[in-house]
Amino acid sequence: SILVFQFKSGIKSEGDFIQIPPLSDTNWWKGTSKGRTGLIPSNYVAEQAESIDNPLHEAAKRGNLSWLRECLDNRVGVNGLDKAGSTALYWACHGGHKDIVDMLFTQPNIELNQQNKLGDTALHAAAWKGYADIVQLLLAKGARTDLRNNEKKLALDMATNAACASLLKKKQGTDAVRTLSNAEDYLDDEDSD
CATH class of the missing domain: 1.25.40.20 (Ankyrin repeat-containing domain)
Known part of the structure; x- marks a missing residue:
């Protein structure tokens, strides 16, 4: 199961799906968007994330x-x-x-x-x-x-x-x-x- 978060930004170059596979540290999630991978604070997307199996x-x-x-x-x-x-x-x-x-x-x-x-x-x-x-x-x-x-x-x-x-x-x-x-x-x- 992967969480998907659609980020909305005021900047044209931003705003896309971020894939977030499960991670052992509940405070940080590893996310990938447009080929770039990084850590995202879990509280940043937890309320708006949608789980997609x-x-x-x-x-x-x-x-x-x-x-x-x-x-x-x-x-x-x-x-x-x-x-x-x-x-x-x-x-x-x-x-x-x-x-x-x-x-x-x-x-x-x-x-x-x-x-x-x-x-x-x-x-x-x-x-x-x-x-x-x-x-x-x-x-x-x-x-x-x-x-x-x-x-x-x-x-x-x-x-x-x-x-x-x-x-x-x-x-x-x-x-x-x-x-x-x-x-x-x-x-x-x-x-x-």
Whole structure:
């Protein structure tokens, strides 16, 4: 759990989120803002601080690229799950934040096929919300089109516009052709008895 404090200042160059991880000394908290780290008196922010359990998810939901970068710089886990079982990538796709999706894809080992508690993936979210540019990006990165959610729906079934549906149908078609061509390799006459 990380505390987040939004500092309001009369100076234009100030005013941003400060991430405050727990510290053993209750009088001073270590805080990070815009890549700079320092100690902050606990009584300075205690009354106005908001605890955020999943800061990377919140940054992704809000489309806040600088906050997302700060979370990644502070090694917040890119594949962490929130209470709904969703990843930050899911929320970025749900919100149509392509710049956030692009940034998350720079992280090694990002899981793009993680299903949340409803069985939805990032691809389901992008298709349902109608973000064809994000659907295309997810497919290019290898998102699976064969995953069904708890209602037995594919991302294609949830597509709300023709552009998303077309991209998903095209991808499913190429996957089906690939599967058939692989099956033919096993039907060679030499293998039959």
